[in-house]
Amino acid sequence: MRLAVIGAGAVGRSVVELADEYGHEVVAVADSSSAAVADGTEGRGSGAGRDDAVGVDPDAVVARKAERGIVGDDDPADALAADYEALVEATPTTLGDAEPGFSHVTAALERDRHAVLANKGPVAERFGDLRAAVDDSAGEIRFEATVGGAIPAVSTVEDIEPGHVTAVRGVLNGTANFILTRMAAEGLDYDHVLAEAQDLGVAEADPSFDVDGTDAALKCVILANVLSFGAVDDPADAREFTLDDADVEGIRDVPGSALRLAAEDGRTVRLIGEATGETVRVAPRLVPENGTLAVSGTQNIVQIETSHAGRLNISGRGAGGPETASAVLGDVGRLG
Numbered sequence: 001m002r003l004a005v006i007g008a009g010a011v012g013r014s015v016v017e018l019a020d021e022y023g024h025e026v027v028a029v030a031d032s033s034s035a036a037v038a039d040g041t042e043g044r045g046s047g048a049g050r051d052d053a054v055g056v057d058p059d060a061v062v063a064r065k066a067e068r069g070i071v072g073d074d075d076p077a078d079a080l081a082a083d084y085e086a087l088v089e090a091t092p093t094t095l096g097d098a099e100p101g102f103s104h105v106t107a108a109l110e111r112d113r114h115a116v117l118a119n120k121g122p123v124a125e126r127f128g129d130l131r132a133a134v135d136d137s138a139g140e141i142r143f144e145a146t147v148g149g150a151i152p153a154v155s156t157v158e159d160i161e162p163g164h165v166t167a168v169r170g171v172l173n174g175t176a177n178f179i180l181t182r183m184a185a186e187g188l189d190y191d192h193v194l195a196e197a198q199d200l201g202v203a204e205a206d207p208s209f210d211v212d213g214t215d216a217a218l219k220c221v222i223l224a225n226v227l228s229f230g231a232v233d234d235p236a237d238a239r240e241f242t243l244d245d246a247d248v249e250g251i252r253d254v255p256g257s258a259l260r261l262a263a264e265d266g267r268t269v270r271l272i273g274e275a276t277g278e279t280v281r282v283a284p285r286l287v288p289e290n291g292t293l294a295v296s297g298t299q300n301i302v303q304i305e306t307s308h309a310g311r312l313n314i315s316g317r318g319a320g321g322p323e324t325a326s327a328v329l330g331d332v333g334r335l336g
Helices: 010-022 058-068 076-080 101-110 120-125 127-135 153-160 174-186 190-200 214-230 256-264 321-335
Strands: 002-006 025-030 035-037 086-089 114-117 165-171 267-275 280-288 299-306 311-317
Touching (some): 002 010, 010 025, 010 058, 025 058, 025 076, 035 058, 035 076, 076 101, 086 101, 101 114, 101 127, 114 321, 153 165, 153 214, 153 299, 153 311, 174 190, 174 267
Parallel strands (some): 002 025
Antiparallel strands (some): 299 311
């Protein structure tokens, strides 16, 4: 499948580098200020260029981004106009109106092309609008990479069928989990471990998105929308969730003493997100120290409660360029 990749951060670059291994061709790449568009693909119609189009050189795109901060000499709009079959939306997550990611996706759908999202914003903040755009298009959207990186949470819920899933919960942010794991293991307080995580590159200079629970909440909002819309025949009957509907508490106020006391009772603390078709909640919770939810370090876990199959657990890497790109490219394969 021919791909246009919008966003040249860690995930976008990894998609460009790995696409060929998955049998796909990248014909356009864009960052916020530049683009690289393969010769013969710009502005073509849906049936044009299929036999003679040659994809961009992934090594050249990645090298230019590293060396010069741009991916090419074309305009970003040229990438959106290229002859692709699926748009990969890998720009940074924005809240509220979810722009520019939302407009990128709807532009693809208006051309009857598919869209695969790594950007959580459009799916978490404007899910109903996306579904309406899909209804008016021959294209589809997929968004596995928005929840849990490499963990196939969304596709597993879809395979079970959302109407047979009663809840999805888990550890969905690696930064917060690393901090809590280190606090418990070393008996250290939050501020000390946060500084360590920042030195290691596990936490951002401004860690708010992770430690305040926003990232985990967005992922749970997406899962709640999957459950809500997937359980009804008429989308008008579904409840649409946004971040405003989530009850969110982060880990800044978790004292080291709480983890030490929990350990004396064979328990520990994890930032747990939970989604149903009715509620979204993220908060630090006590869990058994050797239990399924007590994953360590930057690992994530998704726990799916089902009506007929009991509880399913899927764990793995919830972030990272290649890991998240594998979820993106898996979605592209599902569209093919």
